[in-house]
Amino acid sequence: MYAAIAIGLSPGVRSAPVVPALEAEMPAQKRHEPIKPIPLAMDLDARKVALGRMLFNEPRLSRDNTVSCASCHDLRKGGADGKKHPVGIGKSEGQINTPSVFNCAGNVKQFWDGRAATLEEQIDGPLQAAAEMGSTWPEVAGKLRAVPEYAALFKNIYSDGVQPRNIRNAISEFERSLTTPNSRFDKFLRGDDSALSADEKEGYCKFKSYGCTSCHQGVNVGGNMFETLGAMADYFAARGGVTKADYGRFNVTGKSEDRYVFKVPSLRNVALTAPYLHDGTAETLQKAVAIMGRYQLGEELPPKDIEQIVKFLHTLTGEYEGHPL
Amino acid sequence: MRLSTRHFLIGGILLSVLILFYVKTNHIVFSEHQRFDGCLDRLRELDASINQDVLKARAQLLEDYDSFPDQINEMRRIVGGGASVPSFVSQNGRREIQKDLKGFSETLDQKEELLERFKSQNALLKNSLQYLPLAGTELIKQMPTDEEGRNLEALLNELMRQVLAYSLNPSEDQTTEIQLSLRKLSEWRERHDDVPQDAALASLAAHSNSIVNHKPRVEELTRQLITVPTGARIETIHGLYDSEFSKALQAADSYRAGLYLLCGMLILSIGYTIYALDTANIRLEHRVAERTGDLVRKNNELEMEIAERLRIEVEMERINKKLMDVSRRAGMAEVATSVLHNVGNVLNSVNVSCSVIGETVRKSRIRNVGKVAALFHEHASDMAGFLLHDPTGQKLPGFLAKLSDRLGEEQASVLDELQSLNRNVGHIRDIVAMQQSYGNVGGIQETVPIKELVEDALQMSGAALTRHGVEVVREYETVPPVSVDKHKVLQILVNLIRNAKHALADGGSRHKRLTVRVASDARQIKVSVNDNGIGISPENLTRIFAHGFTTKKDGHGFGLHSGVLAAQDMGGRLTARSDGLGAGATFDLELPLGAGRSTLL
Numbered sequence: 001m002y003a004a005i006a007i008g009l010s011p012g013v014r015s016a017p018v019v020p021a022l023e024a025e026m027p028a029q030k031r032h033e034p035i036k037p038i039p040l041a042m043d044l045d046a047r048k049v050a051l052g053r054m055l056f057n058e059p060r061l062s063r064d065n066t067v068s069c070a071s072c073h074d075l076r077k078g079g080a081d082g083k084k085h086p087v088g089i090g091k092s093e094g095q096i097n098t099p100s101v102f103n104c105a106g107n108v109k110q111f112w113d114g115r116a117a118t119l120e121e122q123i124d125g126p127l128q129a130a131a132e133m134g135s136t137w138p139e140v141a142g143k144l145r146a147v148p149e150y151a152a153l154f155k156n157i158y159s160d161g162v163q164p165r166n167i168r169n170a171i172s173e174f175e176r177s178l179t180t181p182n183s184r185f186d187k188f189l190r191g192d193d194s195a196l197s198a199d200e201k202e203g204y205c206k207f208k209s210y211g212c213t214s215c216h217q218g219v220n221v222g223g224n225m226f227e228t229l230g231a232m233a234d235y236f237a238a239r240g241g242v243t244k245a246d247y248g249r250f251n252v253t254g255k256s257e258d259r260y261v262f263k264v265p266s267l268r269n270v271a272l273t274a275p276y277l278h279d280g281t282a283e284t285l286q287k288a289v290a291i292m293g294r295y296q297l298g299e300e301l302p303p304k305d306i307e308q309i310v311k312f313l314h315t316l317t318g319e320y321e322g323h324p325l
Numbered sequence: 326m327r328l329s330t331r332h333f334l335i336g337g338i339l340l341s342v343l344i345l346f347y348v349k350t351n352h353i354v355f356s357e358h359q360r361f362d363g364c365l366d367r368l369r370e371l372d373a374s375i376n377q378d379v380l381k382a383r384a385q386l387l388e389d390y391d392s393f394p395d396q397i398n399e400m401r402r403i404v405g406g407g408a409s410v411p412s413f414v415s416q417n418g419r420r421e422i423q424k425d426l427k428g429f430s431e432t433l434d435q436k437e438e439l440l441e442r443f444k445s446q447n448a449l450l451k452n453s454l455q456y457l458p459l460a461g462t463e464l465i466k467q468m469p470t471d472e473e474g475r476n477l478e479a480l481l482n483e484l485m486r487q488v489l490a491y492s493l494n495p496s497e498d499q500t501t502e503i504q505l506s507l508r509k510l511s512e513w514r515e516r517h518d519d520v521p522q523d524a525a526l527a528s529l530a531a532h533s534n535s536i537v538n539h540k541p542r543v544e545e546l547t548r549q550l551i552t553v554p555t556g557a558r559i560e561t562i563h564g565l566y567d568s569e570f571s572k573a574l575q576a577a578d579s580y581r582a583g584l585y586l587l588c589g590m591l592i593l594s595i596g597y598t599i600y601a602l603d604t605a606n607i608r609l610e611h612r613v614a615e616r617t618g619d620l621v622r623k624n625n626e627l628e629m630e631i632a633e634r635l636r637i638e639v640e641m642e643r644i645n646k647k648l649m650d651v652s653r654r655a656g657m658a659e660v661a662t663s664v665l666h667n668v669g670n671v672l673n674s675v676n677v678s679c680s681v682i683g684e685t686v687r688k689s690r691i692r693n694v695g696k697v698a699a700l701f702h703e704h705a706s707d708m709a710g711f712l713l714h715d716p717t718g719q720k721l722p723g724f725l726a727k728l729s730d731r732l733g734e735e736q737a738s739v740l741d742e743l744q745s746l747n748r749n750v751g752h753i754r755d756i757v758a759m760q761q762s763y764g765n766v767g768g769i770q771e772t773v774p775i776k777e778l779v780e781d782a783l784q785m786s787g788a789a790l791t792r793h794g795v796e797v798v799r800e801y802e803t804v805p806p807v808s809v810d811k812h813k814v815l816q817i818l819v820n821l822i823r824n825a826k827h828a829l830a831d832g833g834s835r836h837k838r839l840t841v842r843v844a845s846d847a848r849q850i851k852v853s854v855n856d857n858g859i860g861i862s863p864e865n866l867t868r869i870f871a872h873g874f875t876t877k878k879d880g881h882g883f884g885l886h887s888g889v890l891a892a893q894d895m896g897g898r899l900t901a902r903s904d905g906l907g908a909g910a911t912f913d914l915e916l917p918l919g920a921g922r923s924t925l926l
Contacts, residue, residue, distance in 0.1 A: 032388055033388060034388040034389050035389070036389060036391065106391075108390075108393075108394035108441075117401075208455075209455065209456075209459055210455075210456065210459075211451065211452035211453070211455040211456045213388075213389075214447075214448040214449070214451040214452040214455065215448045215452075217388060217389035217390065217391075218389035218390055218391035219389075219391055220391075224389070224390045224391050224393065224394055224444075225390050225393075225441065225444040225445060225448065226441050226444070226445055227445050227448055227449070228445065228449075231449050231452070231535075232528075232531055232532075232535065253438075257442070261445065296452070297452065297456060297528075298527075298528045298531045298532065299456075299460070299525075299528050300524070
């Protein structure tokens with residue numbers, strides 16, 4: 001009887017494949033590459049994206065109306081600020097390098113230490129951080145409510161108008177739209193062998209064979225796991241001047257094995273987001289790759305290999321809204 | 326059967342119970358069940374998939390870790406919002422399930438944390454595993470071909486073989502072997518601390534150590550991940566939910582049974598109601614029939630009563646008619662009495678006239694003529710002488726002259742009396758003729774001048790009125806002729822005049838006056854008979870028209886009564902007025918000017 005009812009009523013339980021079939025758009029020989037191309041299409045609410053874009057560029061989100069999300073996550077600068085440490089309200093300096101906002105929705109968690117499980121949660125961080133925007137939600141909601149344009153836009157989308165959770169939702173929806181598909185490497189993955197030069201291909205092979213893809217894999221070429229910085233050699237001992245921010249995930253879990261553990265950053269558009277590492281100490285990609293080789297692999301990489309790998313990394317720069325970044 | 330509050334109450338309760346049962350029967354929302362069941366299935370599927378991916382990753386068969394956050398996040402979404410416990414689950418069950426979902430969520434957090442560690446550890450392991458052969462091969466390529474070089478090559482090959490074997494199937498023995506090889510490598514490096522490959526060798530050793538260190542961690546994390554009770558928790562929730570669902574189904578079945586029972590009862594009660602209504606209807610029909618019978622009987626009785634009444638009325642009419650008849654006869658007798666009285670009076674005169682004539686004739690001097698004739702016969706011979714000479718004879722002429730005068734006088738006297746007699750007889754004839762004209766006929770409408778009738782009535786009573794010294798005053802207005810039963814009007818008027826005469830006689834007034842007034846207005850003619858006699862006391866004023874009422878010693882008490890009846894019969898009325906005893910009385914006879922009612926009598 002239940003079967004009959006189940007068929008009859010069929011409320012449409014989604015029986016999607018457990019793993020999204022990204023492979024479907026890839027040629028057979030590229031399906032087992034550790035890196036996957038960024039999907040070309042997204043299913044998002046255009047109105048929320050538009051509102052989110054306004055809010056993303058809205059300095060009213062900061063206490064003194066000087067800093068917006070875009071102040072640090074400049075979409076023209078690969079979604080980051082190009083600085084070692086961000087500068088917030090009152091010229092205060094942050095403790096950790098600004099990660100790119102591009103493709104952030106594909107990250108397993110947000111922030112270097114992964115303390116935010118979702119984009120919505122993430123917004124609380126910079127908005128309330130004294131050194132970043134230094135605001136409070138009631139303050140921000142109040143300021144936005146006073147702007148008739150916002151009041152109307154919110155009312156159009158959300159029945160309860162300007163509310164902190166609606167602000168978060170709109171910004172997050174906008175952030176979900178910030179993907180950079182169609183990089184040369186993605187084209188290569190989708191079967192265009194001419195998209196990469198021989199050097200770049202060689203770089204990719206080195207990238208794989210040095211074991212970089214152990215961590216930097218998936219659509220975002222990273223971003224989907226945590227790893228200890230200094231797996232094979234003590235990075236912080238060598239660098240010195242350890243700050244609280246250097247404790248990484250330990251600050252979230254409080255477990256000793258999480259000390260110096262960071263989210264593996266996405267390498268998408270990495271050529272645009274210097275300086276590198278959580279502490280912003282690597283000004284160039286070459287330096288960053290060398291540091292990775294030294295501390296994560298325990299190896300001084302040959303400069304030729306570094307150059308090739310860097311060339312490969314440059315092919316990860318994609319397009320935003322149809323325009324190359 | 327009237328609908329009372331009780332009926333509505335019972336009906337309302339039954340309906341409520343019925344609706345309640347129906348709602349309860351349908352309280353299982355199958356779409357909710359499908360969704361929840363689907364969510365649990367999906368969770369189980371995702372959990373199994375994660376485990377599968379963990380095993381794949383452990384075997385380094387998974388190229389990337391994207392699937393882990395995707396799957397964990399989907400599970401989070403399902404637990405956080407998608408898996409809403411269906412509404413039909415009991416409060417306790419819901420609490421239990423929600424508790425278990427929360428528990429599952431915590432277990433999922435655990436699993437995610439393990440997964441993150443697994444990924445990190447596995448990445449390092451993978452990194453080393455990937456790099457070790459590469460680095461080893463590179464080193465071997467660069468080895469000098471001397472004995473030490475071959476030793477190192479053999480050592481490196483041995484180490485790589487051991488480490489890779491270990492990575493496939495780790496065991497304590499292999500760890501010891503690897504440690505041994507690593508010690509040998511370390512010794513080699515101590516012997517040749519000047520070779521350019523020293524750093525690479527150190528790195529190789531580090532990666533080998535890394536594999537030896539990380540592999541057991543990965544294995545342990547894999548074990549923990551596979552055994553983390555997410556699946557068990559899902560099964561618990563599923564079991565809980567299944568029992569809740571079957572309970573809900575059972576409850577729905579019970580309610581359905583109740584619903585059917587109630588419906589059955591309702592059908593029965595409707596049937597009973599129909600039966601009861603039918604019965605009541607039949608009873609009602611019986612009662613209607615009974616009542617109808619009663620009514621028919623009553624109607625019959627009524628009809629009989631009406632017939633009886635009619636009969637009585639007819640009888641009454643007959644009696645009335647008889648009374649009227651009697652009255653009329655009495656009236657006639659009255660008239661006859663006055664007629665006889667009048668006739669008697671006249672007869673007196675006749676008698677006197679006869680006596681006078683008889684006396685005159687008896688005492689007549691006619692015998693003297695015979696004496697003269699005998700003288701003449703005696704002296705027949707000497708007639709002349711006798712006349713001339715005889716003294717007697719000589720006186721004869723004078724005597725004859727005187728006799729002639731006397732006889733002439735006698736004749737005149739008799740003639741006079743005869744004339745009187747003749748007149749009186751004529752008078753009697755008139756009286757009789759008048760009596761006859763009123764006595765025999767009735768009920769005929771005639772248009773008559775009312776004054777004539779009044780005059781006739783007065784004339785009929787004229788002698789009595791004269792005898793009692795009553796002055797009759799006539800006040801006649803000019804009135805139009807009226808169509809009446811002449812006899813009835815006359816009878817009423819005679820009666821009224823006679824009553825007035827009696828009232829005047831009893832009143833003892835010095836100046837007895839009877840006033841007869843005839844007047845009219847647009848609608849009627851009114852004849853008023855007024856006397857200044859004894860009058861009528863107020864208490865009698867209403868009774869005088871009653872049948873059998875009289876104040877006269879020899880009265881029969883229906884004079885006025887029949888008068889009233891006669892007046893009514895003609896469409897008019899007869900009324901009396903009096904200011905009391907000694908104040909006289911007035912009787913008014915009103916007759917309608919229009920055609921009088923046709924009489925029954």
